[in-house]
Amino acid sequence: MVEYDVAVIGGGILGLTSAYYTKLSNPGFSVAVIEKEAEVGQGNTSRSVGGYRYGIFTSHVNRILSETSINHFREAQESGEADLSMRDVGYLILLTKSRMERLSKYLEGFVREGKGEIIKAEELRRSLRIVTSHKGDEEAELMELEDIVAGLYAPRCGQLDVEKLVMMYKRRCISLGVEFLLGRRVESLQLSPEKPLGIPREPRAWQKLTVSHVVAGGEAIRARQFIVATGSWTPELLDPLGVDCFVKPKKRQVAVVKASGGLEELLNLGGEVFKEMPMTFFPHGLYIAPRKGEKSFWVGLTDEIGRPFLLDLEAETSYYYDNIHPVLSKYMPAFSNSRPENMWAGCYSMNNLDGNPIVFRFLNCVVVTGGSGSGVMKSDAVGRIAAAAVNGQKTAILHGGVPFDISVIGVEERRVDKEYLIL
Numbered sequence: 001m002v003e004y005d006v007a008v009i010g011g012g013i014l015g016l017t018s019a020y021y022t023k024l025s026n027p028g029f030s031v032a033v034i035e036k037e038a039e040v041g042q043g044n045t046s047r048s049v050g051g052y053r054y055g056i057f058t059s060h061v062n063r064i065l066s067e068t069s070i071n072h073f074r075e076a077q078e079s080g081e082a083d084l085s086m087r088d089v090g091y092l093i094l095l096t097k098s099r100m101e102r103l104s105k106y107l108e109g110f111v112r113e114g115k116g117e118i119i120k121a122e123e124l125r126r127s128l129r130i131v132t133s134h135k136g137d138e139e140a141e142l143m144e145l146e147d148i149v150a151g152l153y154a155p156r157c158g159q160l161d162v163e164k165l166v167m168m169y170k171r172r173c174i175s176l177g178v179e180f181l182l183g184r185r186v187e188s189l190q191l192s193p194e195k196p197l198g199i200p201r202e203p204r205a206w207q208k209l210t211v212s213h214v215v216a217g218g219e220a221i222r223a224r225q226f227i228v229a230t231g232s233w234t235p236e237l238l239d240p241l242g243v244d245c246f247v248k249p250k251k252r253q254v255a256v257v258k259a260s261g262g263l264e265e266l267l268n269l270g271g272e273v274f275k276e277m278p279m280t281f282f283p284h285g286l287y288i289a290p291r292k293g294e295k296s297f298w299v300g301l302t303d304e305i306g307r308p309f310l311l312d313l314e315a316e317t318s319y320y321y322d323n324i325h326p327v328l329s330k331y332m333p334a335f336s337n338s339r340p341e342n343m344w345a346g347c348y349s350m351n352n353l354d355g356n357p358i359v360f361r362f363l364n365c366v367v368v369t370g371g372s373g374s375g376v377m378k379s380d381a382v383g384r385i386a387a388a389a390v391n392g393q394k395t396a397i398l399h400g401g402v403p404f405d406i407s408v409i410g411v412e413e414r415r416v417d418k419e420y421l422i423l
C-alpha cells in the first residue's frame with residue numbers, strides 16, 4: 001500500500017496552498033491532495049465573491065496575512081505567471097454612528113497608514129446615489145434601518161478571479177509533483193496505536209495514538225502526516241475523534257442582479273472619487289460586489305443570530321425577496337426593480353471567537369481552517385504557515401520575507417486581536 005509523506009484532505013484554496021508550500025519546502029516528500037469533488041476548488045472557494053481587502057481588518061494578524069498574500073498575488077500577476085484578473089475597484093464600508101464609534105481607533109489607523117479615507121455622507125449621496133438617511137420613510141423606519149453617517153473607502157482593495165487563483169496553485173503543485181486524488185471523499189480518519197500490540201479493541205486509552213490512514217471510498221490511504229483542510233466540513237471529520245476545530249459552518253447566499261434599467265451607470269461612474277462602484281458594504285450585513293466585466297452585481301447579506309450553524313449549500317430565492325431586496329432598495333433605490341438572475345449559497349467556516357484563521361497540530365495532523373469569510377485573500381500566508389507546522393518550524397516566512405510566529409494562530413498559545421470587520 002502506498003504511504004504518502006503528507007496527505008492533504010481538501011482541495012480548496014487552503015488545501016492547495018498548504019500542499020504547494022509543503023512540497024516546495026520538502027522536494028523529496030510525496031504529497032497528495034485528496035478531494036471529494038471531481039475538481040479542486042469546488043467547495044466554498046468557488047462560492048466566494050473574490051474580494052480582497054488590503055489590510056482593512058481590525059485584527060493585526062489578519063492584516064499581515066491579507067497584505068502578504070495580496071502582495072504575492074500581485075507579483076504573480078505582474079510577473080506574467082498567471083492572470084488573476086485582479087482589479088483594485090476599492091472597498092467602501094458604510095458607517096452608521098454606532099459602527100463608527102466602535103471602530104474609531106481602527107478607522108484612524110487605516111487613514112493614518114494611508115490605507116483608507118473617510119468619505120462624507122454627502123459625497124455618498126451625490127456620487128453613488130446612496131440614501132443615507134431614512135427620516136420620514138415609514139417603511140424604512142419600520143425596518144429600523146440605520147442611517148449612514150460616512151464611509152471608509154479603501155482604494156487598494158478589490159476583486160480577483162478565484163478560479164484562476166485556484167488553477168495557479170494547482171499548476172504549481174503539479175509542476176512540483178503533488179498528486180491529486182479527485183472524487184475521493186474521506187469518510188474518516190483512522191486512529192491507531194503508534195506501537196500496535198495486536199490485542200483486541202486497540203487503541204486502548206493508555207496507548208500513544210497516531211492517525212495511521214484515512215478511509216476514502218472504502219479504501220485506506222496512508223500518510224506519515226495529514227493536513228486537514230476541509231473548510232466548513234472540518235467538524236464532520238474531527239468531531240468523531242473528539243478533536244475540536246473551533247469552527248462552524250454558517251450559510252451565506254449570493255444573488256446575481258443584471259446591470260440593466262439604469263444600473264449600468266453605477267459600473268461606469270467616472271467621478272473624481274469613484275470611477276466605478278466599489279465593493280460596497282452597507283449596514284445590516286448587506287453588500288454589493290459590482291462585476292463590471294459581466295455587467296452585473298453580486299449582492300449578498302450576512303445574517304447572524306437566527307441563521308443556524310449548518311452545512312447547507314441550497315440557495316433560497318425567498319431569501320432575496322424577504323431579506324436582501326427590502327434593505328437593498330431602501331439604501332439604493334436604483335435596485336428597486338432588481339430581480340436575481342441566479343443565486344448560490346456557500347458556508348463560511350466561521351471562527352466565532354476571534355475571526356482569524358486557525359492552524360494547529362494534533363498527533364500527526366495539522367488542521368488548517370477558520371477562513372471566516374476572508375480565507376481566499378489570506379490563503380498564500382496560511383498555506384506557508386501550514387507547511388511550517390508540518391515541518392515542525394516555529395516561524396513561517398511569508399511573502400516578502402516577513403517572519404511569522406505560527407503559534408500566534410495556533411490554539412495553545414493563540415495571540416490574536418478580535419476581528420470586527422467580518423463582512
Ligand SMILES: Cc1cc2nc3c(=O)[nH]c(=O)nc-3n(C[C@H](O)[C@H](O)[C@H](O)COP(=O)(O)OP(=O)(O)OC[C@H]3O[C@@H](n4cnc5c(N)ncnc54)[C@H](O)[C@@H]3O)c2cc1C
Nearest residue numbers: 010012014036043044045049051186231346371375376377
Ligand atoms: C458566499 C461567500 C462569499 C465569500 N467571499 C469571500 C471573499 O470575497 N473573499 C475571501 O477572501 N473569501 C471569501 N469567502 C470565504 C472563502 O471562500 C473561504 O474562506 C475559503 O474558500 C476557504 O477555503 P478552504 O480551502 O478552507 O475551504 P473550501 O474551499 O470549502 O475547501 C474545502 C475542500 O474540502 C473538500 N472536502 C470537504 N470534506 C471532504 C472530505 N471528507 N473528503 C475530501 N474532501 C473534502 C471540499 O469539497 C472542498 O473542496 C466567501 C465565502 C462564501 C461562502
